[in-house]
Amino acid sequence: MTIKKLIKRSLRTILALILILGLAIGILLNFIFTPEKITPKALAIANEYLVGEVACERIALTFFSSFPNFGLTFSDGALLPDPSYPDQDTLVQFKKANLSFNLYKFLKQNEVDIKNIQLEKPQLYFHLDSLGGSNWNILKPTDTLEKTQDSTGNFKLNDVRIRKFEINHAKARYKDELSQLTHAINDFNLILKMAKTDKGLGLDVKNFNREIAIYKTPEKQYKIDKTGVNAELYLSFADTILHVNKSDFAMNDIHFQNKGSIAFFPHQKRSLIHLESKLSTNSLKNFLELVPSGFLAKQAISTSGNLKMHLSTNGYYDKEHYPK
Incomplete structure (x- = not known):
C-alpha cells in the first residue's frame, strides 16, 4: 500500500468517525436530552443551592454552537430574590442566555466548570435596604445546604467554577436605601474573568x-455619558478581604484610580475600607462639562491646565458610619 493510499484511507476513516459522532450527538440533543426533559432537572439542581429562585421557560442542551464544549441555552428566564426580602422585584430578567461548560467534569466529578456565561440585553435590578440587607444575597448558607442534601439524598456538587461572565447591552438599576439614591444605567456592558483557587478568587473586570x-x-436626574471600569481584584476566602490591585474608573477622560483593600463583615453588615486613590485628567474642561448648566454658566468660564489629586480613605462603612 502506497503512502498516498494510506493517507486517503486514514482521512476517510477520520471523516466517517466525525460524521458518526456528529450524528450520535445530534440524536442525543434532539431525541434524548430534549428541553422538556432538561428544563425541570436543571432548574431543580440550580434552586437547591439558592434561597432565591431561578425560573426559565426553556433550557436546551447544545454542542455544535458551543464547540468544543457542551452548552445550555436559556430562553425567557428570571432570577428572583429571597422570598423573605422586602423588595420582591426581579433580580435578573432575560430573553436569552448562553452557558458553556465541561460535560466530563460534571458527569465524572460532580463539578460544574463553566467556561462562559453570556446574557444578551437583560434587565438587572439591585437593591440595598436601610439595614444593609441586599436582594442579591441569594445563596444558601453552607451548613443549611449540607443538611438539605443529607436529608434528601439529592445530587451534590463538589465544586462550582465560572471562568467568564459576560453581559451585553443591559438595562440596570441600583437602589440604595442608605444613601437614598437610585442609579439607572442604560446600555450596561460587562466582561468578568475569574480564576478560582482554594484560597481565593481573582477577578479581571472590564465595564x-x-x-x-x-x-x-425620577424628575431630577443627573446624567453621565460614557463611563467605564478596568480593574484587577482578588478576594481572599479566609478573611473575606477584597484586594484592589488595580482599579480605574473613567468618565469624560477623567480617571479615578484606586489601590488597597476592602474587608467585608456580612454578619455585622459593615465594611472596613483602606484605599489609596488618585484623580487625574488632562484638562479641567472635562470637569466643567460634568456640571449641570443649571448650576453654572459655563460660557463665562475658561480653563487651562491638567489636574492630579491624591486621596486616602480609611474607616468603616455601614448605616451609621462613613470612612474618612
Whole structure:
C-alpha cells in the first residue's frame, strides 16, 4: 500500500468517525436530552443551592454552537430574590442566555466548570435596604445546604467554577436605601474573568456604560455619558478581604484610580475600607462639562491646565458610619 493510499484511507476513516459522532450527538440533543426533559432537572439542581429562585421557560442542551464544549441555552428566564426580602422585584430578567461548560467534569466529578456565561440585553435590578440587607444575597448558607442534601439524598456538587461572565447591552438599576439614591444605567456592558483557587478568587473586570442617571426622584436626574471600569481584584476566602490591585474608573477622560483593600463583615453588615486613590485628567474642561448648566454658566468660564489629586480613605462603612 502506497503512502498516498494510506493517507486517503486514514482521512476517510477520520471523516466517517466525525460524521458518526456528529450524528450520535445530534440524536442525543434532539431525541434524548430534549428541553422538556432538561428544563425541570436543571432548574431543580440550580434552586437547591439558592434561597432565591431561578425560573426559565426553556433550557436546551447544545454542542455544535458551543464547540468544543457542551452548552445550555436559556430562553425567557428570571432570577428572583429571597422570598423573605422586602423588595420582591426581579433580580435578573432575560430573553436569552448562553452557558458553556465541561460535560466530563460534571458527569465524572460532580463539578460544574463553566467556561462562559453570556446574557444578551437583560434587565438587572439591585437593591440595598436601610439595614444593609441586599436582594442579591441569594445563596444558601453552607451548613443549611449540607443538611438539605443529607436529608434528601439529592445530587451534590463538589465544586462550582465560572471562568467568564459576560453581559451585553443591559438595562440596570441600583437602589440604595442608605444613601437614598437610585442609579439607572442604560446600555450596561460587562466582561468578568475569574480564576478560582482554594484560597481565593481573582477577578479581571472590564465595564462600559453608555449612560448613567443618578437621582433621588425620577424628575431630577443627573446624567453621565460614557463611563467605564478596568480593574484587577482578588478576594481572599479566609478573611473575606477584597484586594484592589488595580482599579480605574473613567468618565469624560477623567480617571479615578484606586489601590488597597476592602474587608467585608456580612454578619455585622459593615465594611472596613483602606484605599489609596488618585484623580487625574488632562484638562479641567472635562470637569466643567460634568456640571449641570443649571448650576453654572459655563460660557463665562475658561480653563487651562491638567489636574492630579491624591486621596486616602480609611474607616468603616455601614448605616451609621462613613470612612474618612
